[in-house]
Amino acid sequence: MSAESSKPVRCAIYTRKSTEHGLELEFNSLDAQREACEAYIKSQASQGWKVLPNRYDDPAFSGGNLARPALQQLLTDIDAGKVDVVVVYKIDRLTRSLADFAKLVEAFDAKSISFVAVTQQFNTTTSMGRLTLNVLLSFAQFERELSSERVRDKISASRRKGKWTGGTVPLGYRIKDKKLVVDPEEAETVRYIFKRYLDLKSFGRLVEDLDNKRIFTKRRETKVVKSQGGIPFTYGPLAYILKSRIYVGEIGHSGKWFDGEHEAIIDPAIFDQVQVQLATNGVERKFRRSESGALLMGKLYDDRGNRMSPSYSVKNGVRYRFYVSAALLRGRKSEAGSLARVSATLIETAVLDTIRQNAPADFEGTNSDVIDHTIERIRIGRERLAITFKETASTECATTVELPWSAIPSRNLTSIEEGYNSDRQPDQKLIETLARGYLWAGSLSDGTCTSIEQLAKSVRLHPNIIRQGLRAAFLAPDITEAILSGEQPGGLTSTRLLQIGELSWKKQREAFGAIRPD
Template structure:
């Protein structure tokens, strides 16, 4: 009696389909349906080998093949990892990907699970070297086609922008997109003019943010599938600065950093726009000067306990200047978002951290305060009870974390750092001169044979030590003025040139004496 032939084991086939654009998806029978039908027909033709279609659809409508960021593809790979798929079937290779690099990753994932891969309109066998070569050649042409199409689109967009046409993208506040053109929305346009007018009147982002909040003015509202792009949120500094610089509002379109006359109508007149740009540039320049002269050692490193950066600020009263660190939430007009400590004395905070670091890390007193912060502090988080310091690798401590007990002083107790600046010495300049003379004395007394040996003893780079030694060779008149506070108000460490003039007279002139 003849024995029956053994049945082939069932092979679970996952059909993957993709379409690059939304065009035609609204049709009852679209490209994705056509791809799936062709793949199902092929799988049925292999029924004798045990091939069986999985009911789970893996469809990516309106997704590019240039990357792997596709929901259905991610679902497919996840199911492959879970062992739910034996064969991946596509209409053409470029439906899976148009990138050689991405395809190499997919093949590696398939091989790891012994997954077969079939393109129903392109016959090849990936188990042979010739089959893999054929596949790579096909993918090379698919990638070339994608890149060629991208270049054509970029060239078309550039040409359209030069002609002033709207080519899509995020529609700015004040306009609506109709028939591929920007059309003024009268209500929103009045809001735009209000923002420009109020900035000219207030000349401050902080006051403008508060004013817009009071008026209930928010960013443009949109209806999108992704909630975070729906808009309708209060303005903050970044979006507001971008808004005020946007030349679309004077009737121009931009591309590649250049602007061209646009087809759409302007909302803001050129005179108003130019005045705003002048104020913005002036404000940026003033902020840069204030920051560079603030001497804020913890700038960019200090945060409150809600993650807001603490920015340097100051106030003046009766000829005295007080330094502070203020939560950026306060500066943005978002007081409710600030941490438990919104404002602290800068000098007090810096000295507490520096003293604690010197004590715990055994740092030489010759190392300047700025170098202590710069070399050993990566980040400092301030709360009402402690300062948590994240140290740099240079600190050489096991956990890279230090906690310093803290009691917040009232803002009124801020340290005066500049009162009658004509007779107050600069602590930084004095410290630099004292340290340079101490180092010079050590070298002259043969305590250290070389600058390299001196640098190693203070744990600084030799180049930095050589630069700092120049402060020991300042003209006597300059040194005396710095020690007594009689130096020009503009003089700071950063303004002392790295290469000093040889004669003392030229030094005095160069340093503003």
């Protein structure tokens, strides 16, 4: 006998059961599968087959995917060269998916691993054997998909009858005899959430109120620590509760709602009032950069690492754009940075000015192109702004520029002497009007937009509003400086500023009640 033929063949037995039913028995399905495999291996003792002591058992795991701990351990041992033959009771114990089996065969072939199903004799070294294997797998996959369809049909029929068919148990209920029953303590929490939302009319104030009263999400017993609940509420869970018709005694399925067997917690009239308030407060917050003009989308972060997302508000027909910390949007104001909300026009202007001073002068393109190609990340605080430039051939590494910053610009500008109150603070709305006018004028002058109509479409405003806003870019320099330093003439408002009809700086000064010789 040669040395090669006397070498033992290491056999790994893999077993699997789809459900937990019967696993508590002293001799269960996994044991039966292993016993049959061991008997087959003993019949091949003359060929040197030996059973490995390691057990590769997957109890209560589906064969529809490869996400099984024992199977993954088996594949790891195969890669380590510890296995020569994989033995299973039936081929569907290994997998019920043709695609997954193709991956397993590829992994087996790469390590020259043989595969045996003890109740289904076939030889995979021949074309007929492979055909037989594929036919068996096709039927296994068909059986799995047929079972899934039956389960889905059963769930659908049960839901239409108002029965609870499993899933995450909502706050306010618990499971008894496979049915939803009201949990008195949690039900009071649900009623309080609905009532306080109608009182406060704001997710932000509601989150703060729940935090102060130490009201947390439903506590659950799960294997995954991250999913155990018992944490402070954020906007997402609150919105789910306030929109769920489960609390008015209904069960949902495929977008439709049916009368449920469980008891309602919320009066339908109160529920409808909440839906009206939610619809009233609904504001579109996410939109593409090209449509919103949010040049810094995806690049701006506060000084605690939270991404700043674009948002806006509309007042008197004028859109005011902002960047808001993600922590603030989630209702976690305490986790936001030192500057949780900033005017978009101010920060974008500051960034573009910094780029012009530090980026290569020969780079051409729109403002959006310039930011995309030069900026890696922007960190903003109440007093500091850090801009990280991308690595280039000339710099060979990313560079960061830090500079003083304030949400309300303070510049060493000459004030106008007559008609101005030096005790005033800068008017944020006036500054935003100026910044917006200069930004729009810049978009037209650098070719980002070729017409007022195109610019109006890009920022979703009427062209007349754009024409009106552009007037702020043609103010007399001393009036502009006075507004930035907070020394504008009394009675000058954003609305009045946009009503300017004169390009003559002298007439502008006369119109605003401050005459200064040219």
